[in-house]
Amino acid sequence: MNKKAFIFDLDGVIVDTAKYHYLAWQKIASELGIEFTPEHNEELKGVSRVRSLDIILNLGKINASQQDKDRWLVQKNEDYLGYLVHMDESEILPGVLPVLQYLKAKNQAIALGSASKNARPILEKVNIISYFDAIVDGNDVTNAKPDPEVFVQAAKLLNARNEDSIVFEDSVAGIQAANIAGMTSIGIGEESILHEAQFNFKDFTHIETSFLDVLIKK
Numbered sequence: 556m557n558k559k560a561f562i563f564d565l566d567g568v569i570v571d572t573a574k575y576h577y578l579a580w581q582k583i584a585s586e587l588g589i590e591f592t593p594e595h596n597e598e599l600k601g602v603s604r605v606r607s608l609d610i611i612l613n614l615g616k617i618n619a620s621q622q623d624k625d626r627w628l629v630q631k632n633e634d635y636l637g638y639l640v641h642m643d644e645s646e647i648l649p650g651v652l653p654v655l656q657y658l659k660a661k662n663q664a665i666a667l668g669s670a671s672k673n674a675r676p677i678l679e680k681v682n683i684i685s686y687f688d689a690i691v692d693g694n695d696v697t698n699a700k701p702d703p704e705v706f707v708q709a710a711k712l713l714n715a716r717n718e719d720s721i722v723f724e725d726s727v728a729g730i731q732a733a734n735i736a737g738m739t740s741i742g743i744g745e746e747s748i749l750h751e752a753q754f755n756f757k758d759f760t761h762i763e764t765s766f767l768d769v770l771i772k773k
């Protein structure tokens with residue numbers, strides 16, 4: 556049995572921050588007169604801040620100067636961080652803690668693989684940073700999902716091969732990244748959206764320990 560690496564995305568997988576990203580982008584979009592729907596938002600999940608803004612500007616066919624873009628990027632992050640001020644353990648998504656605890660009890664290696672540059676402070680706020688043996692976030696990578704760089708780095712830090720790595724993701728880009736890397740991809744959310752994943756669960760409460768045991772022994 557080879558050593559396994561369990562790699563978790565952050566936003567929308569561990570914590571319910573995807574909604575805050577959406578609200579902060581929606582504010583910018585509405586200021587610019589761009590229609591920005593939940594469907595559009597799916598394309599932004601897992602995608603870097605800079606790339607997200609480009610996608611929104613593209614929706615509105617807006618050609619902006621770098622100066623304007625920089626201003627909107629700062630504004631988006633300030634609005635986003637405003638939503639996180641009162642964040643605590645209660646924002647950990649249902650079923651996540653039992654899964655982390657089970658994997659820890661089974662001596663499994665756990666990493667974070669997130670596009671967010673705010674990942675570490677969020678993990679600290681919700682008090683689960685100690686579960687992670689490695690953290691790779693938006694500050695560590697140059698290529699955003701669906702490029703697999705973030706997950707490949709995480710697997711390396713845990714000394715696991717890509718094929719022995721298991722990725723939990725709520726974004727299409729993240730599932731594609733895991734698949735490209737040859738890792739096991741587990742979609743958390745709507746199966747109709749995350750149909751490229753090898754396994755799908757509505758949320759972590761649907762993941763049974765017997766399934767985790769299969770992944771551990773694979």
Ligand code: BG6
Nearest residue numbers: 566600601603604670671672673
């Ligand atoms: C991803 C989110 O985890 O992080 C995206 O799904 C977000 O919506 C990206 O744009 C970057 O996050 P941040 O916190 O660096 O703006």
Ligand code: MG
Nearest residue numbers: 564566567725
């Ligand atoms: Mg996510």
